Amino acid sequence: MEVGLKMTMKGGGGDHVGGCDKEKMGFEETELRLGLPGGGGGGGDGEVVRKRGFSETVDLKLNLSSKQDTSGIDPNDEKVKGLHQEKNLLLSAIDPAKPPAKAQVVGWPPVRSFRKNMLAATTQKSSSEESGEKAALVKVSMDGAPYLRKVDLRMYTSYHQLSDALAKMFSSFTIGNCGSQGIKDFMNESKLMDLLNGSDYVPTYEDKDGDWMLVGDVPWEMFVESCKRLRIMKGTEAIGLGYTKSCGEMQEEKLKEVGVVNRATCSFDLVGRLLHACTSSSSSS
Amino acid sequence: MNYFPDEVLEHVFDFITSHKDRNSVSLVCKSWYKIERYSRQRVFIGNCYSISPERLIARFPGLKSLTLKGKPHFADFNLVPHDWGGFVYPWIKALAKSRIGLEELRLKRMVVSDESLELLSKSFVNFKSLVLVSCEGFTTDGLAAIAANCRGEVNLGALERLVSRSPNLKSLRLNRAVPLDTLQKLLMRAPQLVDLGIGSYVHDPFSEVYNKLKIAIQRCKSIRSLSGFLEVAPHCMSAIYPICGNLTFLNLSYAPGLHGNKLMKLIQHCRKLQRLWILDCIGDKGLGVVALTCKELQELRVFPSDPFGAGNAAVTEEGLVLVSAGCPKLNSLLYFCQQMTNAALITVAKNCPNFIRFRLCILDPIKPDPVTNQPLDEGFGAIVQSCKGLKRLSLSGLLTDQVFLYIGMYAEQLEMLSIAFAADSDKGMLYVLNGCKKLRKLEIRDCPFGDAALLEDVGKYETMRSLWMSSCEVTLGGCKSVAEKMPSLNVEIIDECEQMEFNLDDKQKVDKMYLYRTLVGHRKDAPEYVSIL
Numbered sequence A: 001m002e003v004g005l006k007m008t009m010k011g012g013g014g015d016h017v018g019g020c021d022k023e024k025m026g027f028e029e030t031e032l033r034l035g036l037p038g039g040g041g042g043g044g045d046g047e048v049v050r051k052r053g054f055s056e057t058v059d060l061k062l063n064l065s066s067k068q069d070t071s072g073i074d075p076n077d078e079k080v081k082g083l084h085q086e087k088n089l090l091l092s093a094i095d096p097a098k099p100p101a102k103a104q105v106v107g108w109p110p111v112r113s114f115r116k117n118m119l120a121a122t123t124q125k126s127s128s129e130e131s132g133e134k135a136a137l138v139k140v141s142m143d144g145a146p147y148l149r150k151v152d153l154r155m156y157t158s159y160h161q162l163s164d165a166l167a168k169m170f171s172s173f174t175i176g177n178c179g180s181q182g183i184k185d186f187m188n189e190s191k192l193m194d195l196l197n198g199s200d201y202v203p204t205y206e207d208k209d210g211d212w213m214l215v216g217d218v219p220w221e222m223f224v225e226s227c228k229r230l231r232i233m234k235g236t237e238a239i240g241l242g243y244t245k246s247c248g249e250m251q252e253e254k255l256k257e258v259g260v261v262n263r264a265t266c267s268f269d270l271v272g273r274l275l276h277a278c279t280s281s282s283s284s285s
Numbered sequence B: 001m002n003y004f005p006d007e008v009l010e011h012v013f014d015f016i017t018s019h020k021d022r023n024s025v026s027l028v029c030k031s032w033y034k035i036e037r038y039s040r041q042r043v044f045i046g047n048c049y050s051i052s053p054e055r056l057i058a059r060f061p062g063l064k065s066l067t068l069k070g071k072p073h074f075a076d077f078n079l080v081p082h083d084w085g086g087f088v089y090p091w092i093k094a095l096a097k098s099r100i101g102l103e104e105l106r107l108k109r110m111v112v113s114d115e116s117l118e119l120l121s122k123s124f125v126n127f128k129s130l131v132l133v134s135c136e137g138f139t140t141d142g143l144a145a146i147a148a149n150c151r152g153e154v155n156l157g158a159l160e161r162l163v164s165r166s167p168n169l170k171s172l173r174l175n176r177a178v179p180l181d182t183l184q185k186l187l188m189r190a191p192q193l194v195d196l197g198i199g200s201y202v203h204d205p206f207s208e209v210y211n212k213l214k215i216a217i218q219r220c221k222s223i224r225s226l227s228g229f230l231e232v233a234p235h236c237m238s239a240i241y242p243i244c245g246n247l248t249f250l251n252l253s254y255a256p257g258l259h260g261n262k263l264m265k266l267i268q269h270c271r272k273l274q275r276l277w278i279l280d281c282i283g284d285k286g287l288g289v290v291a292l293t294c295k296e297l298q299e300l301r302v303f304p305s306d307p308f309g310a311g312n313a314a315v316t317e318e319g320l321v322l323v324s325a326g327c328p329k330l331n332s333l334l335y336f337c338q339q340m341t342n343a344a345l346i347t348v349a350k351n352c353p354n355f356i357r358f359r360l361c362i363l364d365p366i367k368p369d370p371v372t373n374q375p376l377d378e379g380f381g382a383i384v385q386s387c388k389g390l391k392r393l394s395l396s397g398l399l400t401d402q403v404f405l406y407i408g409m410y411a412e413q414l415e416m417l418s419i420a421f422a423a424d425s426d427k428g429m430l431y432v433l434n435g436c437k438k439l440r441k442l443e444i445r446d447c448p449f450g451d452a453a454l455l456e457d458v459g460k461y462e463t464m465r466s467l468w469m470s471s472c473e474v475t476l477g478g479c480k481s482v483a484e485k486m487p488s489l490n491v492e493i494i495d496e497c498e499q500m501e502f503n504l505d506d507k508q509k510v511d512k513m514y515l516y517r518t519l520v521g522h523r524k525d526a527p528e529y530v531s532i533l
Helices: A019-033 A054-062 A077-094 A113-121 A159-170 A181-187 A189-198 A220-226 A235-241 A270-281 B006-013 B019-026 B030-039 B053-059 B073-077 B089-097 B114-123 B140-150 B156-164 B180-189 B208-219 B234-244 B260-268 B280-293 B317-326 B342-351 B377-386 B401-410 B426-435 B451-455 B458-463 B476-485
Strands: A137-142 A149-152 A201-207 A212-214 A227-234 B042-045 B065-069 B104-108 B129-133 B171-173 B195-201 B225-232 B249-251 B275-279 B299-303 B332-337 B357-362 B392-394 B416-420 B441-445 B466-470 B489-494 B512-517 B530-532
Touching: A149 A159, A212 B260, A220 A227, A220 B260, B006 B030, B019 B030, B019 B042, B053 B089, B065 B089, B073 B441, B073 B466, B089 B114, B156 B180, B171 B225, B180 B195, B180 B208, B208 B234, B225 B234, B234 B260, B260 B280, B275 B280, B280 B299, B280 B317, B317 B332, B317 B342, B342 B377, B377 B392, B377 B401, B401 B426, B426 B441, B426 B451, B451 B476, B458 B476, B458 B489, B458 B512, B476 B489, B476 B512
Parallel strands: A137 A227, B042 B065, B065 B104, B104 B129, B171 B195, B195 B225, B225 B249, B249 B275, B275 B299, B299 B332, B332 B357, B357 B392, B392 B416, B416 B441, B441 B466
Antiparallel strands: A137 A149, A201 A212, A201 A227, B466 B512, B489 B512, B489 B530
């Protein structure tokens, strides 16, 4: 870290006791301290030198060590090593076989008593993470597309890969008379362009509890564990997933890609790729 | 000279609500002082011993709302004996005797006896609001008095009727004792609720009641704040999802039963969250989900679920870095963790320059950076240098005098600093006292600061609300010296172990010292083990 030198040491007013000498000392210290962590300045060997460390406090408060040094600690290496040894002694004295019960110092950690009491009473259940090595086959549907596909999520290691695969899959539609207006819309070029630009589609998935979630929110591994099926939904239907009118810029009619795709850490670009792939492979309507 | 009649000025002053501003206004001239004091309705007293109730009443006859704080902050962690002080009774008594039309009383770290509550409930016709934060001394009898005299008896049936009759009810917090069907009925009657606290949330997801509850919850479109879940059945949380999108405050710090995937799913629904209080069982991964979902997050508090545990507390520096990267509006942090690195702190400082409150608590208080084995001076230094608006800072981990040099140099807006098990010498404390011009509260425990630091600039303490030093190197003689030089300060020695009784040597180290500025001299209600020098 760079430490910028300030022109005046704080507190340099003449009304302070100790005046000039202390200030000069301050400047010297500052100059020494410029630069990288661990470089230069006192405590050079990185050893901990303190008058009364945590470990010693523990000793005092538990009355475990036989003597109490009240004359103050001379900050030199030997004493420091002594302190460390004392701490080690403390730990081994308890019982090396069992993990040492954390010695309790009054008021540490700084948690209010009602929190401590409440949490002590509850046993911590380990989180029940189901891990399976078997294939994670899920159906993928896209609103307006004539049929579903299936993918094995374990074949991919990231959202990016999945989106590539899906784009390829859905671009192989043939245009037929499937009857539904939805499909005609889907294959209509100008509508497709609207979709591309307006991005009305939102990739979602159904998880193990039956809830529909937006794709891209969780780390990949977690997604694979919990995804039961995928559905690329029309924006209007994704409202119940938390994108409601009250959510700022989101409108009911037109859910933008922004909320899903432009997340800093997620490069999931399924919608754009899919639609782009479809446009390029479809004949003009 | 005033060109306006008093009434006009008073009307103008009505628009000035901040305490600081009103204090400034009152200093302009005698006339403004007079007008301001008659029109002031809200008064904040940060230390109940800095002024007397009589003087308060004399100056502000129009007082309607009073905020009082009693014990020093470290009292929260059992460092201050229960009967040290901070009794609210004399205040209520004095206010009751006067003709003050008190409507609201907000107390923090005060001792509130049943007697005070009774007196309070009987003395003020327009009394509306009592807020107690970290207070003690009362029993359910006392609260019953408030309830009986101010509103009417409260039982479940009555609660339902009360809620039905209260179309303006905004905040409802229930404890464990409220059963599910009552909760459901209450919610049906109060769809306008803004703040909901659920005590017990355990039910059979296939029951009729649960279905009704789901419907009731969906109607509560105004709920912005949710807390509680002291007991929780995680598989029933999906009923809550419909209102999650509107939440701005979620407090799950009492819900250890909620963790893992269920917790993360809940959070994924809370896209508008501004404040999140959570337990560390959320883990670094969970904090990653927060970072991806909660783009509006301003305040994060992560509490330890196992404060004295073997050390598998689930959050490390990684979780914090993730949140800092994902939530650029973050300005307030309380973070209990296993470990911290300088690199992480430097990254956090870069990502979030807007911190106002930064409180970091590494469970092992002298733990160095585990990667480099260095003290955390540089990391905290980066925080204070980057966050120019930082007002409150709590340090932990291995720290030398160096970090205090940085704090003195860069933390220009710092008002409150908490230090424990840090520093190498008096220099540390001196850097802070010399550098932080706006410092109001300094609390120190188990640091090697002695008389030299304490006595360097005693005038400084008059610019501050208070200074707490425990298990440091200051001596009785040093404290006496401060008291002698500064009659406007009360210098209290808290001596529970009765060290002082047998050894009044000035060289004796003082276990606990608390000094604060005051206009009313020594207090008369101190217990035996407290000496005011």
